[in-house]
Amino acid sequence: ISTAVIVVAAGSGTRLGAALPKAFVDLAGQTLLERSLRSIILLPYPVQVVVVAPADFVADAEAIAHKVAPGLEELVSVVNGGTTRHDSVAAGLAAVQSSVEVVLVHDAARALTPTTLFADVDMAVQATGAGIVPALPVVDSLKQVDVTGGVLGIADRDQLRAAQTPQGFPRAELEAAYAAAGSSDYTDDAAVFAANGGAVTTIPGDEVAFKITTAWDLNRAHQVLGGIPD
Numbered sequence: 001i002s003t004a005v006i007v008v009a010a011g012s013g014t015r016l017g018a019a020l021p022k023a024f025v026d027l028a029g030q031t032l033l034e035r036s037l038r039s040i041i042l043l044p045y046p047v048q049v050v051v052v053a054p055a056d057f058v059a060d061a062e063a064i065a066h067k068v069a070p071g072l073e074e075l076v077s078v079v080n081g082g083t084t085r086h087d088s089v090a091a092g093l094a095a096v097q098s099s100v101e102v103v104l105v106h107d108a109a110r111a112l113t114p115t116t117l118f119a120d121v122d123m124a125v126q127a128t129g130a131g132i133v134p135a136l137p138v139v140d141s142l143k144q145v146d147v148t149g150g151v152l153g154i155a156d157r158d159q160l161r162a163a164q165t166p167q168g169f170p171r172a173e174l175e176a177a178y179a180a181a182g183s184s185d186y187t188d189d190a191a192v193f194a195a196n197g198g199a200v201t202t203i204p205g206d207e208v209a210f211k212i213t214t215a216w217d218l219n220r221a222h223q224v225l226g227g228i229p230d
C-alpha cells in the first residue's frame with residue numbers, strides 16, 4: 001500500500017447546530033463520514049484509510065467503517081482525535097503504515113467530494129513530489145476589515161484561491177512538517193507543510209467538495225443529492 005488517506009472527523013460541529021459531532025450528522029440516510037469513506041473506497045486501487053474520530057465516537061466510526069468496507073479491517077482503522085484539527089491530523093499520521101509514501105488528508109465534512117479528486121491529488125503528488133491542494137477561484141470581492149467591520153483594504157481575488165481537501169503530500173515531508181510545527185494555528189495541512197519549506201501547488205478543485213459547516217451547507221448538500229431540503 002503506497003497511499004494513505006487520513007479522514008479527520010473529530011470536530012465538534014458547533015456551527016452546524018447539531019447535537020452530534022458534524023461527521024456523524026445524517027445527510028439523506030448516511031452520515032457525512034460514511035459518505036466520505038464511500039468516495040475513498042471507490043478508488044480503483046487499495047489505499048490505507050485512517051479515520052480520526054472524537055473519543056466518544058470511536059466505536060461509531062468503527063461501525064461506519066465496517067459497514068462501508070466490510071472485510072477491509074487491516075486497511076481501515078479509527079484513532080482518537082485531538083482538541084484541534086492540527087492535533088487530529090498528527091494522531092492520524094501516527095497510524096500510517098510504514099510502506100505508505102503519499103498521505104492525503106481529508107475533511108470528513110467535505111462529504112460529497114468525488115473519488116476522482118482523491119485520485120487526481122494522489123497522482124499529482126506522485127508526479128511532482130510537491131504538496132498538492134485542490135482549489136477554486138474566488139468569486140466574491142474580498143475585504144480586509146478591522147474588529148468593527150471597517151474596511152482596511154482589499155485583496156486581489158485573481159491571485160487568490162479557496163483551498164479544499166483532500167490535500168496530498170509526500171509522507172516523509174509531511175511528518176517532518178508536523179514534527180516541526182511550532183503552532184497549531186494553521187487551518188490546513190498545506191500551511192503546515194509550507195511553513196516547513198515544502199513547495200505547494202494547486203490543482204483544480206471541485207464545487208461539490210465544499211465543506212459542510214452550517215445548516216445552510218447541509219441543505220445545499222441535500223439539494224446536490226437531489227433530495228428535499230429540511
Ligand code: C5P
Pocket residue numbers: 008009010011012022023052081082083084085086088089106107108109110211213
Ligand atoms: O472546524 P473545521 O470545519 O475547519 O474542521 C474541518 C475538519 O477537521 C472536519 O472534518 C472536522 O471533523 C475535523 N476536525 C478534527 N479535529 C478537531 C477539529 C476539526 O478532526 N479537533
